Amino acid sequence: MKTIKVDYLARVEGEGAVRIRFRGDRVRDVQVRIFEPPRFFEAFLRGRSFTEVPDITARICGICPVAYQMSSCAAMEDALGVAVSPAIANLRRLFYCGEWIESHTLHIFFLHAPDFLGYPDALAMAREHREMVAAALAIKKAGNAIVRAVGGREIHPINPRVGGFHSFPPRSALRELLAELQRARQSALDALEWLSRLNYPDFEYDYELVAVDAGDQYPFIGTRIISNRGLNISVRDYERHFQEHQVPHSNALHSRLKERGAYLCGPLARFNLHFDKLSAETRAAARRAGLEPPCRNPFKSIMVRAVEVAFALEEAIALIDSYDGSGQAFVQAPAAAAAGYGASEAPRGMLYHRYRIDDAGIIRDARIVPPTSQNLASMEADLTRIAPRMFALTHPQATALAEQTVRNYDPCISCATHFLKLTIERE
Numbered sequence: 001m002k003t004i005k006v007d008y009l010a011r012v013e014g015e016g017a018v019r020i021r022f023r024g025d026r027v028r029d030v031q032v033r034i035f036e037p038p039r040f041f042e043a044f045l046r047g048r049s050f051t052e053v054p055d056i057t058a059r060i061c062g063i064c065p066v067a068y069q070m071s072s073c074a075a076m077e078d079a080l081g082v083a084v085s086p087a088i089a090n091l092r093r094l095f096y097c098g099e100w101i102e103s104h105t106l107h108i109f110f111l112h113a114p115d116f117l118g119y120p121d122a123l124a125m126a127r128e129h130r131e132m133v134a135a136a137l138a139i140k141k142a143g144n145a146i147v148r149a150v151g152g153r154e155i156h157p158i159n160p161r162v163g164g165f166h167s168f169p170p171r172s173a174l175r176e177l178l179a180e181l182q183r184a185r186q187s188a189l190d191a192l193e194w195l196s197r198l199n200y201p202d203f204e205y206d207y208e209l210v211a212v213d214a215g216d217q218y219p220f221i222g223t224r225i226i227s228n229r230g231l232n233i234s235v236r237d238y239e240r241h242f243q244e245h246q247v248p249h250s251n252a253l254h255s256r257l258k259e260r261g262a263y264l265c266g267p268l269a270r271f272n273l274h275f276d277k278l279s280a281e282t283r284a285a286a287r288r289a290g291l292e293p294p295c296r297n298p299f300k301s302i303m304v305r306a307v308e309v310a311f312a313l314e315e316a317i318a319l320i321d322s323y324d325g326s327g328q329a330f331v332q333a334p335a336a337a338a339a340g341y342g343a344s345e346a347p348r349g350m351l352y353h354r355y356r357i358d359d360a361g362i363i364r365d366a367r368i369v370p371p372t373s374q375n376l377a378s379m380e381a382d383l384t385r386i387a388p389r390m391f392a393l394t395h396p397q398a399t400a401l402a403e404q405t406v407r408n409y410d411p412c413i414s415c416a417t418h419f420l421k422l423t424i425e426r427e
Contacts, residue, residue: 235342
């Protein structure tokens with residue numbers, strides 16, 4: 001028996017391990033083992049006022065707090081029958097653009113690209129790709145600037161509230177960002193072309209792809225959930241079709257579709273399901289890079305993220321151009337006994353929230369299903385499918401391939417708990 005161990009996976013959020021066992025040259029078992037302790041945010045929410053959810057849920061993730069805030073607000077507004085104005089909806093969309101830009105850029109250039117180029121980390125990569133890394137820093141800075149301008153600060157924003165925002169940012173503050181965003185947009189298109197020249201493993205799978213649907217818009221927040229295999233449901237029906245279950249080897253729950261099992265959410269799902277809702281210019285850039293639906297190679301998710309960065313920058317520019325800062329920043333949401341459901345698209349994929357509140361507005365029950373826990377079953381399945389390639393590899397080569405496969409998902413282990421210790425056992 002031969003065992004390969006990697007104590008810690010660099011360049012992911014959180015801690016965990018992978019164990020791959022072979023019997024002869026056949027894969028016997030693959031486990032993504034999440035050993036980071038549970039964080040109990042759903043329990044923290046019980047007994048708190050419904051007005052506190054944006055501030056509490058933002059602390060679940062320092063990388064994608066906007067997604068947690070917006071999903072929680074959507075769920076509470078659903079419970080209380082609150083409909084926000086187009087101005088609030090557009091500002092939320094701009095807010096989301098900022099998070100996608102900064103989160104995707106962090107993943108693409110500082111977490112995942114080194115895998116494809118053979119570097120141990122982004123610092124080593126920067127020695128030979130200095131201009132690209134500098135451009136990436138500028139793109140990320142532009143995303144952070146949006147989140148700060150709309151949310152009040154970059155980490156755990158403080159401006160969102162149930163019903164909208166505490167205040168609208170001044171029009172001048174947003175328009176000051178336009179030149180920076182326009183430069184970042186061109187840099188994102190250049191980066192997509194650069195990424196198209198990387199070597200991608202020959203690996204495809206026909207996943208069930210699941211994403212939020214937002215009508216005629218590329219989705220950030222929506223009231224329906226769809227898939228490429230016929231799923232088309234209200235967010236309120238999520239728990240009738242999706243089921244979480246505990247696995248013995250992980251502190252994170254796994255999700256499955258009751259009808260069909262594992263599914264994939266995230267950039268690859270959004271790109272395949274909603275490609276026609278990207279702008280003509282963004283679709284053309286994707287095609288020039290060799291990307292268009294159907295794209296079933298999870299390793300190319302790094303390119304899809306770059307497409308979404310270019311889209312989010314274009315969208316942000318358009319939203320700022322049309323923003324005038326007038327009107328009411330929020331809609332009053334009076335307390336009432338009710339249940340509410342919300343879903344949005346975090347950079348990593350669909351994020352579901354459900355709350356039950358009493359007539360005083362106190363949260364009695366909360367359920368939050370982050371994208372990484374929804375993707376864990378597909379992550380294990382990908383490792384199972386690619387593991388035979390590891391059998392004849394050296395320890396470092398097998399570890400690198402396992403880590404790269406996991407990083408396709410940009411996992412946020414801390415959110416999902418909540419990588420990588422790799423063990424390969426050969427019998």
